[in-house]
Amino acid sequence: MLKKTxxxxxxxxTSALMGKGTLVAPVREDAGFNFREISDAKQVDLxxxxxxxxxxxxxxxxxxxxxxxxxxxxxxxxxTVEPEGKPLILFGxxxxxxxxxxxxxxxxxxxxxxxxYWQARREAATLIxxxxxxxxxxxxxxxxxxxxxGAADPEGSDIFMVRRGDDLILxxxxxxxxxxxxxIEGLAGASADDGKFxxxxxxxxxxxxxxxxxxxxxxxxxxxxxxxHNTDFWExxxxxxxxxxxxxxxxxxxxxxxxxxxxxxGRGTRRRVWDACMFTDFTLEASGHNPRTKVYxxxxxxxxxKYSYHVRKYGVISCVGCGRCTRHCPVGIDIFSIVEExxxx
Amino acid sequence: xAVSFQQIEEKLKTEARRLLESGQVxxxxxWGRGFDEKHPMPYVAKGASDxxxxxxxxxxxxxxxRYLVRYPRGTKMAVAVKAADSRAVVQLIQEDKVKRHDLVIxxxxxxxxxxxxxxxxxxxxxTCGLYNPVLYDILIAEEVHGxxxxxxxxxxxxxxxxxxxxxxxxxxxxLDRCIxxxxxxxACPMCYCDPCFIDQNKPKWGEKSPETPGNLMYxxxxxxxxxxxCIDCGECSRACPVDIPLYLFHKKVAxxxxxxxxxxxGMSIEDKPVLVNFRMEDSDKILE
Numbered sequence: 001m002l003k004k005t006x007x008x009x010x011x012x013x014t015s016a017l018m019g020k021g022t023l024v025a026p027v028r029e030d031a032g033f034n035f036r037e038i039s040d041a042k043q044v045d046l047x048x049x050x051x052x053x054x055x056x057x058x059x060x061x062x063x064x065x066x067x068x069x070x071x072x073x074x075x076x077x078x079x080t081v082e083p084e085g086k087p088l089i090l091f092g093x094x095x096x097x098x099x100x101x102x103x104x105x106x107x108x109x110x111x112x113x114x115x116x117y118w119q120a121r122r123e124a125a126t127l128i129x130x131x132x133x134x135x136x137x138x139x140x141x142x143x144x145x146x147x148x149x150g151a152a153d154p155e156g157s158d159i160f161m162v163r164r165g166d167d168l169i170l171x172x173x174x175x176x177x178x179x180x181x182x183x184i185e186g187l188a189g190a191s192a193d194d195g196k197f198x199x200x201x202x203x204x205x206x207x208x209x210x211x212x213x214x215x216x217x218x219x220x221x222x223x224x225x226x227x228x229h230n231t232d233f234w235e236x237x238x239x240x241x242x243x244x245x246x247x248x249x250x251x252x253x254x255x256x257x258x259x260x261x262x263x264x265x266g267r268g269t270r271r272r273v274w275d276a277c278m279f280t281d282f283t284l285e286a287s288g289h290n291p292r293t294k295v296y297x298x299x300x301x302x303x304x305x306k307y308s309y310h311v312r313k314y315g316v317i318s319c320v321g322c323g324r325c326t327r328h329c330p331v332g333i334d335i336f337s338i339v340e341e342x343x344x345x
Numbered sequence: 346x347a348v349s350f351q352q353i354e355e356k357l358k359t360e361a362r363r364l365l366e367s368g369q370v371x372x373x374x375x376w377g378r379g380f381d382e383k384h385p386m387p388y389v390a391k392g393a394s395d396x397x398x399x400x401x402x403x404x405x406x407x408x409x410x411r412y413l414v415r416y417p418r419g420t421k422m423a424v425a426v427k428a429a430d431s432r433a434v435v436q437l438i439q440e441d442k443v444k445r446h447d448l449v450i451x452x453x454x455x456x457x458x459x460x461x462x463x464x465x466x467x468x469x470x471x472t473c474g475l476y477n478p479v480l481y482d483i484l485i486a487e488e489v490h491g492x493x494x495x496x497x498x499x500x501x502x503x504x505x506x507x508x509x510x511x512x513x514x515x516x517x518x519x520l521d522r523c524i525x526x527x528x529x530x531x532a533c534p535m536c537y538c539d540p541c542f543i544d545q546n547k548p549k550w551g552e553k554s555p556e557t558p559g560n561l562m563y564x565x566x567x568x569x570x571x572x573x574x575c576i577d578c579g580e581c582s583r584a585c586p587v588d589i590p591l592y593l594f595h596k597k598v599a600x601x602x603x604x605x606x607x608x609x610x611g612m613s614i615e616d617k618p619v620l621v622n623f624r625m626e627d628s629d630k631i632l633e
Binding site for chain 2: 031053062063140248249260280295331333
């Protein structure tokens with residue numbers, strides 16, 4: 001199903017979507033764009049390149065409660081927080097971020113142990129993807145093409161949107177998407193010419209150049225394994241690294257978390273909170289031993305995990321080339337430059 | 346400036362090569378190429394062959410004093426510093442985290458340094474309003490004179506016009522956006538505690554989740570841990586991925602300290618940090 005709407009009528013579309021479920025979409029904030037739950041249809045703003053934090057936070061929030069309790073009360077009174085399964089519409093997701101959900105599914109639902117919180121939200125969600133502008137050059141941080149992701153890949157989305165001048169063309173990709181699209185009134189039918197434009201954009205997206213040439217995941221996997229004990233290489237690569245957590249928190253495929261009990265004024269929650277392999281205490285053991293005390297060990301772990309161990313274990317690089325880590329790094333470390341250096345080493 | 350960024354880069358390379366070849370230092374902390382021109386990176390030259398990697402341009406914002414505490418005590422190091430960065434070196438010497446005789450300070454008088462994210466010139470707003478390093482062994486360019494010098498506290502006017510409730514509301518709103526990536530503390534040359542109080546869990550000082558109680562605990566404590574120590578380089582604010590104006594609080598505390606104790610942080614290695622020093626003539630205003 002192919003439909004279209006004028007960009008200036010975007011709020012009619014988002015308002016209709018709000019009638020179908022909780023709408024989460026890009027919103028302009030002080031420091032840039034982020035995906036937020038929409039309370040006013042006019043908040044949605046598609047004039048963004050990419051968001052600060054990836055939309056993984058929609059399915060895997062930075063803080064998630066599992067159990068709520070009161071201190072001093074019997075254990076039996078503690079309440080379990082049930083997974084949410086209310087309909088959710090995730091609007092305006094870039095193709096590289098859509099791809100990241102498939103990688104995250106590996107960890108949260110596809111390898112035996114199923115995370116009910118992730119899965120409930122994922123199943124209840126309808127994804128509406130949005131192509132990058134293939135007429136404008138990619139931002140210098142991005143390298144999704146290197147990882148085989150097009151700037152306008154509709155795969156993984158339920159509905160995919162492409163902008164044509166002042167119009168937004170919407171095409172259903174899955175049955176779920178078709179059902180949602182069919183239920184929205186006020187959308188105009190799209191012409192055959194719009195359909196051709198959509199297909200041309202998808203094709204152009206596949207040839208869309210981000211800054212690196214294509215890579216061989218197997219070769220990288222092997223090379224990083226070979227380099228593991230080359231301390232000189234990793235020390236040099238991590239000389240500038242501050243060992244903060246920006247890269248991991250902004251990353252769409254970083255999934256590590258910590259389980260904490262947090263209590264305030266007698267009310268407590270057992271919750272998970274994002275953690276980062278770049279933090280010193282990430283690997284601190286109860287004995288006091290810490291296997292990764294040095295910055296280079298932590299950076300090696302981060303890069304090795306994404307580009308080597310993950311490929312060895314699950315057959316896919318755990319990175320979608322969105323460029324957020326590079327964009328936000330306070331000292332300008334570029335993850336893929338390190339991989340390139342490794343290949344030369 | 347009398348010299349260009351390019352000339353500064355050449356002089357940095359010359360001095361770095363000389364220091365490394367003579368064995369006077371075992372490493373030089375400077376800036377190197379990043380993934381593009383707008384993103385130079387902190388860079389460590391450990392031998393003459395690394396020297397060609399050094400760059401200097403208008404986007405060299407980073408305060409390299411932050412890396413001094415990473416190397417074992419006694420390591421002979423050269424460090425390239427701009428004005429604010431030199432104050433961090435001085436403050437670290439005052440706090441005995443590095444020894445003066447282990448350092449060769451390459452001072453760079455400079456203005457017009459830009460934040461790569463916003464393109465904004467950082468001289469007045471988030472640096473200490475100085476153009477010349479306060480301490481150096483080798484001057485990399487001629488001292489800057491005749492540039493307009495504004496008070497580092499001038500940007501506080503709007504903030505100080507707020508009453509107590511408005512200030513609390515302001516900080517609550519700003520700090521609620523914090524994602525607890527700790528880039529601010531990691532970029533800070535004066536944040537060297539291991540472990541940081543917020544990472545401790547016995548006792549636990551603050552919550553780990555990015556919500557109001559933990560965010561206030563983390564930031565307000567950090568602001569106060571830097572009282573009389575913050576040298577106003579602005580690295581915390583530039584490192585922040587969500588642009589929280591942390592520098593405002595630091596400047597406010599720095600201003601209060603300077604008014605009470607007559608001493609700004611990191612100006613002289615003869616000074617003692619105000620909050621660890623007792624003098625009979627010290628102000629009692631803090632108790633009021």
